[in-house]
Amino acid sequence: MLISKIKNNINNKIKKIKKSQILLFGSLLIFIGIIALSWNSLMSLKDEVYSDMLISFSDNTNAVEEYDTPISNEVVSMDKKKKPKKVEYKPIDYSIYLGVLRIPKISLKRGFFNTTSKYNNIQYNVTLIKGSDMPNVKHGNLVLIAQSGDAWISYFANLYKLKVGDKAYIDYKGNTYKYTIKKIYTVPKNGYVSIIRNYKKTTLTLITCTKGSDKKQTVYICESD
Numbered sequence: 347m348l349i350s351k352i353k354n355n356i357n358n359k360i361k362k363i364k365k366s367q368i369l370l371f372g373s374l375l376i377f378i379g380i381i382a383l384s385w386n387s388l389m390s391l392k393d394e395v396y397s398d399m400l401i402s403f404s405d406n407t408n409a410v411e412e413y414d415t416p417i418s419n420e421v422v423s424m425d426k427k428k429k430p431k432k433v434e435y436k437p438i439d440y441s442i443y444l445g446v447l448r449i450p451k452i453s454l455k456r457g458f459f460n461t462t463s464k465y466n467n468i469q470y471n472v473t474l475i476k477g478s479d480m481p482n483v484k485h486g487n488l489v490l491i492a493q494s495g496d497a498w499i500s501y502f503a504n505l506y507k508l509k510v511g512d513k514a515y516i517d518y519k520g521n522t523y524k525y526t527i528k529k530i531y532t533v534p535k536n537g538y539v540s541i542i543r544n545y546k547k548t549t550l551t552l553i554t555c556t557k558g559s560d561k562k563q564t565v566y567i568c569e570s571d
Contacts, residue, residue, distance in 0.1 A: 445480070445518040447472060447490060447552075452504040458490060468493060472501050481516045481523035481570070487549040488516065489541070494554045502554035505566060514550060514568050525550045525568035532562045543567050 440446050443457025459466040461476045472492040479486025492502040508527055516523045533539055535555065543549045548570035556562040 440517075444474070445516055448515040448517065449505075449508070449513070450515075451512050452507055454501070454504065456492075456501050468499075470499060481518050481548065481550070482521070483548070485546055485548055487541070487543060487545075487551055489551045489553065491553045494557060502552065505552060505554050505564065506557040508566060514552070516550060523548075523550075524571045526571055527566055528569045529567040530564065531567075532556050532559075532564050535559075535561050535563045539563060539565060541565060541567075544569065 438457075440457050444460045444463075446455065446457045448455045456472045458472045458474045461474050461478075465471055466473055468491055472490055475489035475491060478489045481488055493500045494503045494505065496503065508530070510527050510530060512527045514525045514527065516525070528544075529542075531542075539553055541551055543551065550568040550570070552566040552568065553563055556564045
């Protein structure tokens with residue numbers, strides 16, 4: 347009698363275990379089926395929306411022998427006993443540039459040179475990254491970098507004031523291209539920047555050091571209107 351009860355208990359436990367295994371296996375099959383059916387569409391959507399580009403700054407800092415484009419119309423003496431000395435410069439000739447970046451909100455207007463120019467250097471100018479597309483290239487990405495801070499070469503010092511929705515403009519070959527900032531994010535400052543953008547949009551990417559941090563950089567993704 348005791349043996350019979352033990353057998354019945356064992357059989358009942360085996361049945362319960364089998365049912366649990368069947369349910370688990372069935373759920374697993376359903377889950378795998380859902381993933382399999384949606385995987386292609388998910389990957390297609392990812393590829394359709396995002397393009398991840400790794401930019402290295404090491405190839406964009408060529409040596410510069412001279413720099414002849416003024417950035418200021420006034421030089422102020424730090425000696426309180428002396429009156430500030432005003433130095434007049436000739437107006438900047440924007441026609442010498444490959445293109446001109448304009449951001450009215452922060453009163454920025456600065457030209458940039460071709461990547462083959464010795465003036466295309468972050469130590470002296472707004473710099474065009476090698477591999478960038480000009481704004482007339484559909485779905486291309488124009489990438490510009492510059493320093494921030496308070497140095498005379500800190501052309502992107504006020505980019506931190508920009509927000510999603512603000513406007514930027516590129517003047518290129520007699521045409522003006524209008525962009526709207528769509529995304530702002532930070533990345534580690536390690537010599538490389540990962541650019542995530544909608545590759546079905548014509549894009550302008552601006553990169554500079556993050557205000558208040560010497561370990562991060564800020565990326566501004568702007569899309570053509």
